[in-house]
Amino acid sequence: MRSFPSIRGISEHDLRELYHLPLKEAAARLGSYEGALIRLCRSRGIPKWPYRQLAKIQRKLNFLDGILDKMDAGPNHLVRVRRAHLLQQYDAIKYWTRHSGHTMAELCHLVDEDDSDDAIELSSPKAEKLSIAFILNV
Numbered sequence: 001m002r003s004f005p006s007i008r009g010i011s012e013h014d015l016r017e018l019y020h021l022p023l024k025e026a027a028a029r030l031g032s033y034e035g036a037l038i039r040l041c042r043s044r045g046i047p048k049w050p051y052r053q054l055a056k057i058q059r060k061l062n063f064l065d066g067i068l069d070k071m072d073a074g075p076n077h078l079v080r081v082r083r084a085h086l087l088q089q090y091d092a093i094k095y096w097t098r099h100s101g102h103t104m105a106e107l108c109h110l111v112d113e114d115d116s117d118d119a120i121e122l123s124s125p126k127a128e129k130l131s132i133a134f135i136l137n138v
Helices: 012-016 023-030 034-043 051-070 077-094 104-113 132-136
Strands: 119-121 129-131
Touching: 023 034, 051 077
Parallel strands: none
Antiparallel strands: 119 129
16 A cells, blocks of 8 residues: 655645646645545635636636737726736635635635626727626636
8 A cells, every 4th residue: 555645744835836736736746645635625724626716717817818919909998907806816715824804615606606797898990899708708
């Protein structure tokens, strides 16, 4: 039977640096197994591995970056505001602590619910009208 080193002593910072990886890959980088990483997270108040929430936000950010790159110098203020909001959500999840005022589950739930349907008008040569729901639901 294979034995794994204990990961109990891993710092919050070192654990945070692995959030962008799937659980299996993060456990492998620590030289441990998934169950041990799950138990460590739960003991520290993290109900589930945040990779999926962070990846979802990152996909939305990449899509908005593509839109901003393709837009002419038109009014892109609303897209930039949305991008800033997504960055704030990403940081809130990545740098969450038990003393931050929200639980990790609440933050993850906010990400799942945050597919607003507010319309944004983008002035470009074609003057298309896109909705946030279309932009963000890649």
